[in-house]
Amino acid sequence: MTAAATWESRIPYPALIAGLTLLALALCAVSAAVGYVPFDLGAALSDWLAGRPTLGALVLAELRLPRALLGLLVGFSLGLTGAAMQGWLRNPLAEPGLVGVSSAAALGAVIVFYSGLSAALSLALPLGGMAGAAAAAVLLNLMAARGAGTTALVIGGIAINSLAGSLTALALNLAPNPYAALEIVFWLMGSLADRGTDQLWLVLPPMLAGWALCLSGARALDALTLGEDAARSLGFDLAGLRVRLIAGAALAVGSAVSVTGAVGFVGLVAPHLMRPLAGARPGRLLLLAGLAGACLTLAADIAVRLLPTRPELKLGVVTALIGAPFLIALIARLRREEA
C-alpha cells in the first residue's frame, strides 16, 4: 500500500479541514504580528476592539489585518481554482491562469496604470484587473457557445494568455518614462504590501462567488475521473460545468491578480501537495487545496517581511523561488511511490 493510501485512511476529511483552517488562521495572526515597525499586537488589538484610535490600532486595522486577510483570500482562490482546473482538464499541469484569466487581469491593471487612472482613484487598478478577467471569461464562453471542445478552449486560453502577455509587454515598451515601466514591472511581480481595507471589500464578493462556482462542480469533477462519456452517463452536464468553472476562475483569480499582481506557483503546488491527502479525489481536493494555498501564501508573505533584504522581496518572486524546486521534489517523490 502506498503512503498516500495510508495517510488518507489515517486522517479523516473533517479533521484535515479543521487542521488546515486552524493553521491558516494561525498564520493570519502571525502575519498581523510581523512587520517592520515594532508593534505590540495585544495592545493594538485591545485598542482597536475598544475603539481607541491609537497608532497601534490604526496600523492593525488599516495595514496589518487587510494584508493578512488578503493573503488568506488570494491564497485560497489560487489553490481552489488550481485544483478545479486540474480536475476539469484531468491534467496535473493545469494552473489557475490556464484559461487566460490571470494574464488578462494583469493586462487590465496595466492598462489602468498606463492611462494614469490609478493615480486618480485607488480602486481603479483592481477594477481594471477585474474587467480584464471578465473579458477573457466572456471570450472563452463565446468560443464554448460556438461549439469549441475542452482542448480548443485550452488552446484559446493559451492564445489569450500570450496576447495579454504581449500587450502588457507593449505597454512597457511604450512606457513614457523608465520609472513608469519599473512601477508596472514591480506591480506585476505580485505583492500584498500596502493593500488596504478598500481592496479587501472590493475583492471579497467576487471571490466568494468564484469559490461557490468552483465548489459547485465538486461532484462533476469526481465523475470526470472516469472520462467525459462516463461523467455524462452519471448525469452531469459538462457544458454547464465548463461555464461555471471558467466564470469561477475569472471571478476568484481575476480579482486576486487585480489586487496582488501575479503570485505564481501557489495554484499549481497546492493541489499537488494535498492530492494524496484527498485520496486523489478531485472533488474532495478543492477545499483542501484552497486552504493549503492560503497557508502557502501567508507563509511566503511572512517570509518576505522576515528576510533582511531591502527593498522587500516581492511575494510572487518568493512563491516562484520556493515553488519551482518544491514542485520538482514533490514530483520525484510521487514517482518513487508509484514505482
Next chain:
Amino acid sequence: MRIETHGLSATAGGRTILADVTLAIEPGAFTGLIGPNGAGKTSLLRLLAGLAEPAAGRVTYDGRSAAQVGRRALARGIAYLPQSGPVHWPLRAEALVMLGRLPHRGPLGGIAAADRAAVERALSTADTAHLRGRTVGTLSGGERMRVLLARALATEAPVLLADEPVAALDPGHQLACMALLRDAARRGSGVVAVLHDLTLAARFCDRLILLANGSLLAEGPPSRVLTDENLCAAYGIAIHRGEAGGEPFLLPWHALPSPTCLPETP
C-alpha cells in the same frame, strides 16, 4: 426500462456510421452486440445511452425521449461502461466504485448506508472486494476492468450498457463476467454488451444484434444470428463449429476471399 430505436442514423466527419437501425432492448434479456471493427457498435451503444445525438431517427426510454426522462433520472436508469475506460487520478478502487452512486446522491447529500451497501454488493459481484484498498495505478488491466465493471454495477440501474467488458479479462474471468451479466438480466435488468468472442456470445446471450457497415444485418436468438451466411457477410470468415455439454462453440477458422462474402440475398 425498455429502450427502442426508430430509424436511427449517425454520421461522423460526413461519413455514415449507422444507417436506419430500428430495434428494441428488452428488460430481463442479455443482448450481445456483435460485428466487425468499425461496424458502429460503440456508436450504437452511445446513442442507446443518450450520450450522442442521432443524425436521424430517435431513441425512446419506455416511450419517452431522453429530454423527457431527464438527465439525472436517465443516469439512474442506465449504467454505461465505456470501452477501456480511462481513470485519470490514482483513486482507490473502493472510491472509484463509489462514483457509480453519484446519480443517487443529492447535490449536498453525503454517502448513505444504501450507497455503502450497493458498493459492497458491486465489489463482491465483480470479484473485486480484495482490491478495494489498492490505487488504480497498481491494478493489472483485467483487475482494472473488473473494478470499472463494479463501478457500473454499483449504480444498480435497470439497464447496463457495457462496451467490450470482457476484452481485457483472462478466460476464467471472461466466463465469470459473462455469467454475472446473464445473472443481472435474470434478475430483470436489460443488459447489452459489445462482444467479440462468438462462443461467449452464443452461450451466454439471450439475443444477439449483428451490425455490419453501420447496418443491422441480423438480430434474434444466437442460433438464428450466428449462421454461416451472416458470419461470412459480416466478418468475411468461415466458422468451425462444435458442441460441448449440449452448448455450441464457434471458432473463427479462416478468412474467406472477399467476393464469396457478399450476401447472396439482399
